[in-house]
Amino acid sequence: MVIAIDGPGGVGKSTVARRLADRLGLPHLDTGATYRAATLRVLRSGVDPSDGAAVVEALEGMDLRIDDGTVVLDGEDVTDAIRAPEVTAAVSTVAAHPEVRSRIVALQRRWVADHGGAAVVEGRDIGTVVFPDAAVKVFLTARPEVRAARRARDAEAAGKDPGEVAAELAERDRKDAGRRVSPMRPAPDAVVVDTSDLGIDEVVAQVLELVESAQARSERAEEASQFRSSSTGPRRP
Numbered sequence: 510m511v512i513a514i515d516g517p518g519g520v521g522k523s524t525v526a527r528r529l530a531d532r533l534g535l536p537h538l539d540t541g542a543t544y545r546a547a548t549l550r551v552l553r554s555g556v557d558p559s560d561g562a563a564v565v566e567a568l569e570g571m572d573l574r575i576d577d578g579t580v581v582l583d584g585e586d587v588t589d590a591i592r593a594p595e596v597t598a599a600v601s602t603v604a605a606h607p608e609v610r611s612r613i614v615a616l617q618r619r620w621v622a623d624h625g626g627a628a629v630v631e632g633r634d635i636g637t638v639v640f641p642d643a644a645v646k647v648f649l650t651a652r653p654e655v656r657a658a659r660r661a662r663d664a665e666a667a668g669k670d671p672g673e674v675a676a677e678l679a680e681r682d683r684k685d686a687g688r689r690v691s692p693m694r695p696a697p698d699a700v701v702v703d704t705s706d707l708g709i710d711e712v713v714a715q716v717l718e719l720v721e722s723a724q725a726r727s728e729r730a731e732e733a734s735q736f737r738s739s740s741t742g743p744r745r746p
C-alpha cells in the first residue's frame with residue numbers, strides 16, 4: 510500500500526513520514542530529495558536552472574540512489590549537499606520543467622516498485638500525479654508563521670533571519686503551487702490536516718487511523734471479490 514504525504518515546507522512532512530514508515534515497517538521516500546539531487550547536478554554542470562533543454566541535458570545519465578535517508582548521486586554521498594541554500598533556492602525552478610518531472614516521477618515510481626510496491630512517499634504531487642491510486646492520501650498544512658518558525662529551527666536555515674525564512678517559504682510555495690505541470694495541491698480525495706496546533710505524535714496518530722481504515726476497506730474488498738469469484742464459478746450440472 511502506498512501512503513502519500515503531501516504538503517509545503519515547514520508542515521512537519523518529513524518527520525511525520527519517517528515516523529509513520531517506522532511504525533508501519535515500510536520504506537520511506539522523500540521525493541523532495543530527488544528534485545534536490547537533480548538540482549545539485551544542474552548547478553554543478555553550470556547550466557541555467559531556468560533553461561529547460563539545458564537542464565534536461567545536464568540530467569542525462571544521472572545515477573541516483575536513495576536508501577535509508579542517504580542520497581547518493583553519481584557515486585557520491587550528497588545527503589548534506591542537497592540541503593545547501595543554493596540548492597534550496599534553485600530547486601523549484603528545476604522542478605517546474607515538465608521533462609524533468611516526467612523523468613523524476615518515473616524514477617520515484619521505480620523506487621517504490623523496487624522496494625516491494627508499498628511505501629510512505631512524501632512530496633508535493635504524490636496523491637495527485639505520482640500515485641493517484643494511493644490507499645491513503647494526506648495533505649499537511651500549517652499557518653505561515655508556524656511553518657516559518659519550524660523551518661527556522663531546521664539546520665538548513667540555521668543562522669538566517671526568521672523574516673528571510675518566511676519570505677523564502679512563500680516564494681517556493683508560489684512557484685510550487687503555481688507551476689503549469691502538477692502544481693502542489695491536495696488531491697480531491699486527500700484528507701487535509703492542519704498541523705499548526707498539533708504535536709508530531711498527534712499527526713502520526715491521525716494518519717495511522719486513516720491507514721487502518723484503508724486496510725480494513727481493502728480486506729473487505731478482497732473478501733467480496735473472493736465471494737464473487739466463488740459464487741460465479743462453473744456450476745455442476
Ligand code: DC
Pocket residue numbers: 518540541542544545600601604631632633634635681685
Ligand atoms: O520537500 P523539499 O523542500 O525538500 O522539496 C524541495 C523542492 O522540490 C520543492 O520546493 C519543490 C520540489 N518538489 C516537487 O516539485 N515535487 C515533489 N513531489 C517534491 C518536491
